[in-house]
Amino acid sequence: MIQKKICLLGASAVGKTSLIRQYVEGIFSKKYLTSIGVKIDKKQVKTDKQIVQLMIWDIEGIDRYCGFQAKYLRGASAFIIVTDQTRSQSLVEGFDILKMVQEVADIPGFLAINKSDLPASWHWSETELEELKQSFNQFFDTSAKTGDGVENMFSHIAKVQTE
Amino acid sequence: MIYKSGNWLDELLSETVGKKVCVIEQNSAYLEDFLIDAEHLWQTNKDGRIESGIWTEQLSTQLIRLEASAVQADHQSYLVVNKLEDKYNQKQQTLQIAREMLLSTDKISEQHDYLHARLEELLSEPNGSLAAQQPVAQALSQTDLGVAILDAELRLLNCNPALRALFDDSQVELDLPPDKLILELFRAQYPECERIFSTASSWTGEIYWLNPPQQGKWLKLSIHPIKSETQRVQNWLFSVSDVTQIKYLLRRNEKLTHFDALTDLPNRQYFWQNLENKIKQNRPFYLLYIDIKQFKRITWSFGRR
Ligand SMILES: Nc1nc2c(ncn2[C@@H]2O[C@H](COP(=O)(O)OP(=O)(O)OP(=O)(O)O)[C@@H](O)[C@H]2O)c(=O)[nH]1
Ligand SMILES: [Mg+2]
Numbered sequence: 001m002i003q004k005k006i007c008l009l010g011a012s013a014v015g016k017t018s019l020i021r022q023y024v025e026g027i028f029s030k031k032y033l034t035s036i037g038v039k040i041d042k043k044q045v046k047t048d049k050q051i052v053q054l055m056i057w058d059i060e061g062i063d064r065y066c067g068f069q070a071k072y073l074r075g076a077s078a079f080i081i082v083t084d085q086t087r088s089q090s091l092v093e094g095f096d097i098l099k100m101v102q103e104v105a106d107i108p109g110f111l112a113i114n115k116s117d118l119p120a121s122w123h124w125s126e127t128e129l130e131e132l133k134q135s136f137n138q139f140f141d142t143s144a145k146t147g148d149g150v151e152n153m154f155s156h157i158a159k160v161q162t163e
Numbered sequence: 164m165i166y167k168s169g170n171w172l173d174e175l176l177s178e179t180v181g182k183k184v185c186v187i188e189q190n191s192a193y194l195e196d197f198l199i200d201a202e203h204l205w206q207t208n209k210d211g212r213i214e215s216g217i218w219t220e221q222l223s224t225q226l227i228r229l230e231a232s233a234v235q236a237d238h239q240s241y242l243v244v245n246k247l248e249d250k251y252n253q254k255q256q257t258l259q260i261a262r263e264m265l266l267s268t269d270k271i272s273e274q275h276d277y278l279h280a281r282l283e284e285l286l287s288e289p290n291g292s293l294a295a296q297q298p299v300a301q302a303l304s305q306t307d308l309g310v311a312i313l314d315a316e317l318r319l320l321n322c323n324p325a326l327r328a329l330f331d332d333s334q335v336e337l338d339l340p341p342d343k344l345i346l347e348l349f350r351a352q353y354p355e356c357e358r359i360f361s362t363a364s365s366w367t368g369e370i371y372w373l374n375p376p377q378q379g380k381w382l383k384l385s386i387h388p389i390k391s392e393t394q395r396v397q398n399w400l401f402s403v404s405d406v407t408q409i410k411y412l413l414r415r416n417e418k419l420t421h422f423d424a425l426t427d428l429p430n431r432q433y434f435w436q437n438l439e440n441k442i443k444q445n446r447p448f449y450l451l452y453i454d455i456k457q458f459k460r461i462t463w464s465f466g467r468r
Pocket of ligand 2: 034060
């Protein structure tokens with residue numbers, strides 16, 4: 001079994017904690033409880049080649065109250081930037097975070113466009129979105145609420161790790 | 164040498180149970196990661212201290228919040244792992260409010276922006292009287308943002324139920340229709356008002372509506388000119404939303420960060436902020452410093468509850 005560290009990053013309240021909770025425990029809560037610091041969850045994934053133990057780092061939302069901390073990325077094999085499709089601001093912030101990550105780490109990055117169960121924000125133009133998606137290895141539409149796309153995203157990332 | 168109190172550490176670092184010396188195993192990935200930095204510090208053999216930042220561990224029966232420090236002092240190396248309670252809760256509460264507030268602000272500006280974009284699109288279509296346009300009327304009746312459309316001379320053409328609802332208050336008899344009231348508040352509170360209209364600019368800001376005996380309302384107001392192809396102003400678009408709640412949250416948040424939880428007195432941060440403000444004013448002032456002897460006793464005996 002190999003172990004891989006995956007970091008979830010993004011603005012606050014985009015659904016980082018909820019995505020992990022859905023993936024690891026199959027639970028979703030409507031209530032928003034903001035995370036402080038870091039919490040690490042583990043989950044084993046069987047890929048075609050081997051079993052991967054994902055160490056999933058849930059990192060406090062990056063906003064005006066908590067800055068980006070490069071040290072959390074040490075030893076990471078991949079990162080996911082989570083955005084909330086009902087708040088276009090979270091996409092702008094996600095892009096800023098991406099730039100900061102790329103300055104310190106050269107690892108695969110994935111984009112989660114979360115809350116796909118809700119209507120999308122009004123002014124993400126297709127071209128802007130396309131440009132953003134290009135900057136990532138892959139993007140996923142996810143809903144931590146219904147679970148849509150969540151399992152798929154993490155297992156894809158695990159699979160990439162074994163290639 | 165290992166010293167500990169509380170059995171949470173036995174569960175987290177079971178390899179330390181009953182031992183004086185041990186190797187920390189892989190139970191806490193976060194701590195393990197921090198030990199890399201800690202070892203760096205210890206190896207330098209220079210006095211110093213580094214902090215791990217807060218993290219959470221799920222034990223079998225409880226969720227615990229921890230913070231570790233590595234210390235090097237007098238050729239001794241220490242690792243201190245603290246279980247946080249009050250400190251964590253206070254920080255969590257403060258940030259909870261702050262972040263909920265960020266969310267509401269985001270949501271409101273999102274609505275404003277969307278509405279402007281849509282209306283601008285609809286209104287700039289070149290077919291006559293806009294107020295009568297079906298899509299506009301429909302969009303307006305559905306949004307919960309207060310909207311008024313005025314002509315170039317600031318006469319009301321159309322306003323929606325949400326706008327009337329903002330000022331609807333059975334206790335207060337309004338002597339002006341909502342659009343006139345907004346204009347009046349805007350003129351009274353912002354001297355740049357006339358310049359906005361004469362230069363056909365956009366403006367966004369907050370106006371305060373005092374409506375005794377009620378609490379008063381903070382309203383976020385956006386004003387946008389809608390221009391024809393020849394760049395002449397055809398209409399003015401006002402959109403208004405109630406941000407009183409956000410203001411209130413903001414204040415509560417300031418209270419949490421600036422007042423001591425035990426005594427409810429202004430705290431150190433409050434003091435420094437005030438001092439800074441005073442200094443900025445660039446005028447001489449006096450500072451009276453009073454030290455209460457043995458106040459620590461009070462904090463120690465009551466502060467931990
Ligand atoms: N409808 C819907 N709501 C979601 C979804 N994901 C998260 N939420 C809600 O969004 C809010 C924030 O979710 P969290 O998972 O706490 O967000 P976070 O990114 O961990 O936030 P911070 O820890 O503050 O950075 C909560 O109220 C969740 O219930 C989703 O896919 N759909
Ligand atoms: Mg969280």
